[in-house]
Amino acid sequence: MSELPLGKMTSITLSQVRSLLRGAIAAVPELDSMAVMTGDGNMIASVLSAGVNTERYAAMCASLLMLAERASSEIERGDLQQLLVAGHQGSMLLVRVNQQIVLAVSCGAHAQLGRILIEARKTAEKLAEMLA
Numbered sequence: 001m002s003e004l005p006l007g008k009m010t011s012i013t014l015s016q017v018r019s020l021l022r023g024a025i026a027a028v029p030e031l032d033s034m035a036v037m038t039g040d041g042n043m044i045a046s047v048l049s050a051g052v053n054t055e056r057y058a059a060m061c062a063s064l065l066m067l068a069e070r071a072s073s074e075i076e077r078g079d080l081q082q083l084l085v086a087g088h089q090g091s092m093l094l095v096r097v098n099q100q101i102v103l104a105v106s107c108g109a110h111a112q113l114g115r116i117l118i119e120a121r122k123t124a125e126k127l128a129e130m131l132a
Contacts, residue, residue: 016130017045024123030111031119032090035104036097036127037061044101061104065094082120084113093117095124103127 021034025047035046035054041062043054068083083094090108093116097103105120107113 014045017127018047020123020126020130021045021047024119028115028119030107030116032106032108033104034106034123035061037102037104039065039100039102057104061094061102065102068094082117091116093120095120097124097127098131101127101131 017036021036024034025031033046033048033052035048035057036044037046037058038044039062041059043058046054046057048054048057064083064085065080069080072078072080079096081096085092085094088109090106090111091113093105093107095103095105103120103124105116105123107116
């Protein structure tokens with residue numbers, strides 16, 4: 001198994017991270033996909049729909065996050081914790097796991113966003129514990 005290329009995480013494998021993502025999606029069927037990436041756009045692990053270019057998706061998420069962080073800083077709202085992007089066919093949520101890692105979550109248009117947000121935060125907390 002490949003080890004995560006991040007700091008102290010020598011015992012955490014990519015399969016453990018993917019297992020966590022799959023478990024969250026199984027717990028909340030409204031979730032379409034989840035991905036864990038670095039803040040600069042390198043994909044670590046993902047459970048995405050077929051046909052999604054993982055490298056491009058991670059890079060776009062990093063760009064969104066960087067712009068949102070700058071906007072939050074500009075209006076003096078502190079460190080960005082999460083970003084919600086809502087479209088006609090569903091929503092995407094980016095949640096900070098720690099300073100280097102981001103969790104991306106997507107759901108359909110009829111998903112209960114409160115439930116999605118709770119599961120995303122819970123998954124981000126578990127990831128943070130795994131990566132500590």
